[in-house]
Amino acid sequence: MSKDKLNINIKPLGVLDLLTFKKLVPYRKKKIVEAPANPVKETPPVNVLAHRLHPQRQYMTVSEIVEETAAARTYRLVPDKDSETFELAQFRPGQYLSFSFNIEGSTVTRPYSISSSPEEALKGFYEITVKQNEGGYVSNFIFKNWKPGTAVISSGPQGYFYHERLRDSSKVIGIAGGCGITPFRSMAKSIAEGALDISLTLFYGSNTINEIIFLKEFEELERASKGRLKVVHVLSEEKAEGIEYGFITGDLIRKHADLNGSSVFICGPQVMYQFLRKEIGSLGLRKKDVRWELFGEIKNVDKVTGYPMEKADGSFMMFVHMDGSTQRIPASAGESLLTALERAGMNPPSACRSGACGFCRSLLISGDVFIPEDEDGRRLADKKFGYIHPCSSFPVSDLEIIIPRAR
Amino acid sequence: MIDEFEKALDVRIRDSIEEIEIATPVTFANYTGAFNGSIYGYEPAPWDSVLPRLMCMNDESYIKGLEFAGGFGVRCHGYSSSLQSGELAALLTYKKFMEVKGV
Numbered sequence: 304m305s306k307d308k309l310n311i312n313i314k315p316l317g318v319l320d321l322l323t324f325k326k327l328v329p330y331r332k333k334k335i336v337e338a339p340a341n342p343v344k345e346t347p348p349v350n351v352l353a354h355r356l357h358p359q360r361q362y363m364t365v366s367e368i369v370e371e372t373a374a375a376r377t378y379r380l381v382p383d384k385d386s387e388t389f390e391l392a393q394f395r396p397g398q399y400l401s402f403s404f405n406i407e408g409s410t411v412t413r414p415y416s417i418s419s420s421p422e423e424a425l426k427g428f429y430e431i432t433v434k435q436n437e438g439g440y441v442s443n444f445i446f447k448n449w450k451p452g453t454a455v456i457s458s459g460p461q462g463y464f465y466h467e468r469l470r471d472s473s474k475v476i477g478i479a480g481g482c483g484i485t486p487f488r489s490m491a492k493s494i495a496e497g498a499l500d501i502s503l504t505l506f507y508g509s510n511t512i513n514e515i516i517f518l519k520e521f522e523e524l525e526r527a528s529k530g531r532l533k534v535v536h537v538l539s540e541e542k543a544e545g546i547e548y549g550f551i552t553g554d555l556i557r558k559h560a561d562l563n564g565s566s567v568f569i570c571g572p573q574v575m576y577q578f579l580r581k582e583i584g585s586l587g588l589r590k591k592d593v594r595w596e597l598f599g600e601i602k603n604v605d606k607v608t609g610y611p612m613e614k615a616d617g618s619f620m621m622f623v624h625m626d627g628s629t630q631r632i633p634a635s636a637g638e639s640l641l642t643a644l645e646r647a648g649m650n651p652p653s654a655c656r657s658g659a660c661g662f663c664r665s666l667l668i669s670g671d672v673f674i675p676e677d678e679d680g681r682r683l684a685d686k687k688f689g690y691i692h693p694c695s696s697f698p699v700s701d702l703e704i705i706i707p708r709a710r
Numbered sequence: 711m712i713d714e715f716e717k718a719l720d721v722r723i724r725d726s727i728e729e730i731e732i733a734t735p736v737t738f739a740n741y742t743g744a745f746n747g748s749i750y751g752y753e754p755a756p757w758d759s760v761l762p763r764l765m766c767m768n769d770e771s772y773i774k775g776l777e778f779a780g781g782f783g784v785r786c787h788g789y790s791s792s793l794q795s796g797e798l799a800a801l802l803t804y805k806k807f808m809e810v811k812g813v
Binding site for chain 2: 324327328330331332334347348349350352353356357463467469470590591
């Protein structure tokens, strides 16, 4: 076969190629000398977009407050342009914001699900709905201090409690208790607006009819969603016409919804989860079909299976290395390490307060902690090398930890 | 990608996805702050590519003991270049350390 047929043309290394090599260094030096000495001030476009979608901080003001029930209020939040927040980051219905508060000299954080829809964020506002709890440190602070015009600070949208079409069925069963209704309000609004393409059967447990949050609004959303949203109210402390009575049991779910091929989303208080874990277990669903939203720090850790009861009343000392300094602070057995840190006036990073997100991930150098199994969101490697999440770790001895950075 | 995987191997994985997250350059820009989210460096201009950078390496070392590793270093962009530039930085550091020690 001749060279012509193959159509290959191999040139010998010419003098010009060698000259090109020889010129590389002087040409580079010339380009550097010619380059302006001005620093590049423009942020690259992908980094600009990343900042818009995932801002570290969002500065907002309260624009409106709605009394939903005697103990629940919805706060509408708009960008605080004076603090350089000009727009609100987009989110997926079901995500939350981690808010920062300065209470009695301590900086504390709390996650609150966004109860408004992504469409409404585009219009310029978020809403969160807060239920006042007896003894609730932060909810009481919000009820007392947040007024129209109050400046508030949050993270960007966080969390994984949202419908993902590659993972979840388009047929969703929602189970909510008390203030756990808030992410479902966001989903329901998004369904009614035509942005979220799922059908949702929502079971909502309340104590009494007067404690049902968004009762009328969900009726309107059911009508607007044209059959894709169905709400089943369940009351545990009183009977009412047309409303189920008791708890949200497996039988009740079967009565109103088709479990076959459905994804189940659950959001509610800790006590509801304890009950539902047994009920959901009886339904024969796969792990991937059930998503549990985080409910914040575990209360009454001494009631959790496996807790060393002999430590329940203990008071310990914690050596904390953070940002190049070391502090010695007290830590009580019943409180998470994160709470102890915040109580001591320190400002460690945190977001979910449920052991999942890893924002507070720290290295335990010495001492022991109790980590409830349900809130142990650490990777296997972290478990092996002694990393812990202070929001879901409870002291059972004196200890020493390194927190990588302040918030 | 899932469709192609299922077609190529003739298996169905879609029903077994327990968790899925999609990352884009925006995700990397968010977590790392890297230029345009390109964590293994950007494509350099010809005058600033791997050969001229390596050839000028000694002339452009301005702080004694400071070496650069990663996709923005002397070996330029790409996963393997990032890895190799780490090895190079370590060897240079070791060499200079031994020189200071007079070994």
